[in-house]
Amino acid sequence: MMRDIFDEQLKALRAASLDRNLREIASAHGPEITMLGRDRRARRLINFSSNDYLALANDRRLREAAISAINEFGVGAGASRLISGTQSPHLHLERALAKWKGTEAALSFSSGYVAALGTIPALVTRDDIVLLDKLCHASLIDAAKLTGAVLRVFPHNNLRKLESHLEWTRHKPPGKRVLIVTESVFSMDGDRAPLRDVIDLKKRYGALLLLDEAHAVGVIGVNGRGLAAEENVSDDVDVQMGTLSKALGASGGYICGSHTLIEWLINRARSFIYSTAPPPAIAAAALAALNFVSSAEGEERRLLLWERVKLMRELLSPLTSHLSPSENPTSAIIPWIVGDEQAALDLAGALSTEGLFVPAIRYPTVAKGSARLRITVTAAHSEDQIRSLCEAIKGNLP
Numbered sequence: 001m002m003r004d005i006f007d008e009q010l011k012a013l014r015a016a017s018l019d020r021n022l023r024e025i026a027s028a029h030g031p032e033i034t035m036l037g038r039d040r041r042a043r044r045l046i047n048f049s050s051n052d053y054l055a056l057a058n059d060r061r062l063r064e065a066a067i068s069a070i071n072e073f074g075v076g077a078g079a080s081r082l083i084s085g086t087q088s089p090h091l092h093l094e095r096a097l098a099k100w101k102g103t104e105a106a107l108s109f110s111s112g113y114v115a116a117l118g119t120i121p122a123l124v125t126r127d128d129i130v131l132l133d134k135l136c137h138a139s140l141i142d143a144a145k146l147t148g149a150v151l152r153v154f155p156h157n158n159l160r161k162l163e164s165h166l167e168w169t170r171h172k173p174p175g176k177r178v179l180i181v182t183e184s185v186f187s188m189d190g191d192r193a194p195l196r197d198v199i200d201l202k203k204r205y206g207a208l209l210l211l212d213e214a215h216a217v218g219v220i221g222v223n224g225r226g227l228a229a230e231e232n233v234s235d236d237v238d239v240q241m242g243t244l245s246k247a248l249g250a251s252g253g254y255i256c257g258s259h260t261l262i263e264w265l266i267n268r269a270r271s272f273i274y275s276t277a278p279p280p281a282i283a284a285a286a287l288a289a290l291n292f293v294s295s296a297e298g299e300e301r302r303l304l305l306w307e308r309v310k311l312m313r314e315l316l317s318p319l320t321s322h323l324s325p326s327e328n329p330t331s332a333i334i335p336w337i338v339g340d341e342q343a344a345l346d347l348a349g350a351l352s353t354e355g356l357f358v359p360a361i362r363y364p365t366v367a368k369g370s371a372r373l374r375i376t377v378t379a380a381h382s383e384d385q386i387r388s389l390c391e392a393i394k395g396n397l398p
């Protein structure tokens with residue numbers, strides 16, 4: 001019975017070119033990976049799919065920190081941090097996160113998704129209002145839905161519409177909380193939020209702001225502290241969310257903010273309270289990554305990343321109207337918009353045949369008819385690898 005239902009639905013997904021499959025990688029993540037085909041044959045591919053922007057996921061320092069923490073603390077954490085006690089690496093990481101972000105305190109979670117899922121419902125209730133950017137990540141949308149609050153979505157980066165939603169909240173009974181949720185760098189488009197303007201509005205209307213810095217930390221701002229730090233508005237962001245899983249090369253999510261906020265989350269964030277703590281070795285690896293991004297070598301790595309991003313944009317921009325070479329790059333994410341779902345799969349397939357791995361992103365991750373290749377550049381890509389990708393895209397244009 002269940003088989004019948006889902007077989008039919010899977011068939012429909014395949015017919016619409018919207019089905020997804022797992023691909024086996026038999027190597028560490030890096031600018032080149034080993035992918036196993038259906039026939040189990042291994043192929044080396046140049047990898048433009050990863051959020052490992054600073055090439056830390058397989059860095060010796062992170063590996064050594066994790067191994068040494070495994071030797072000292074073991075592998076599993078045993079239980080939730082409120083049940084079996086908090087192992088030191090989690091606390092060391094959180095102190096370092098707070099210091100790095102310049103906030104009073106920080107709390108880590110097992111992923112960014114889980115951080116959102118625990119935090120947003122702890123901040124607002126069904127009596128409140130959440131205002132979300134249309135392109136917010138699924139973790140933020142799912143978390144907002146979980147609150148039971150009234151949700152209002154504003155078109156992507158549309159300040160006028162955000163303001164009109166805020167204006168509307170004024171007619172609600174006093175005491176209702178209004179939470180604005182947006183991202184520093186949008187995960188599938190690679191553009192940035194107009195953060196200063198959002199903050200002006202939130203102040204004017206007395207709202208709270210949660211900013212997800214998932215794709216900004218490590219790569220934007222002094223010491224890679226993110227967009228709020230770069231724009232000098234960190235103190236105006238009530239809840240700073242981020243992940244340790246992308247530029248920081250480890251795994252996990254975090255919230256930085258006031259002592260009160262963090263104490264409240266320890267008491268109310270269900271995904272923190274009712275889940276086993278992440279492995280202490282992961283916290284130790286994330287701490288090593290934080291030390292790296294705050295160092296002079298981290299700064300050099302960031303500069304290298306931005307050079308590589310500029311090169312990619314310069315080479316791609318003559319091939320399309322939606323990428324301008326002169327524009328300062330906003331992130332290491334370059335969307336190559338194809339439109340049709342099957343055409344995006346075909347292009348990704350053709351690139352794969354040429355030894356290049358670039359994922360095709362389709363609905364529901366992006367809107368129907370706006371399928372794309374999501375190209376991510378890392379500091380570890382060589383100029384030759386970037387040129388190969390641009391040549392291959394050029395050779396496969398209709």
Ligand SMILES: Cc1ncc(COP(=O)(O)O)c(C=O)c1O
Binds near residue numbers: 111212245
């Ligand atoms: C904007 C954004 N927020 C949150 C997440 C979730 O983070 P994590 O992968 O650590 O769960 C992601 C990516 O997956 C993301 O792109």
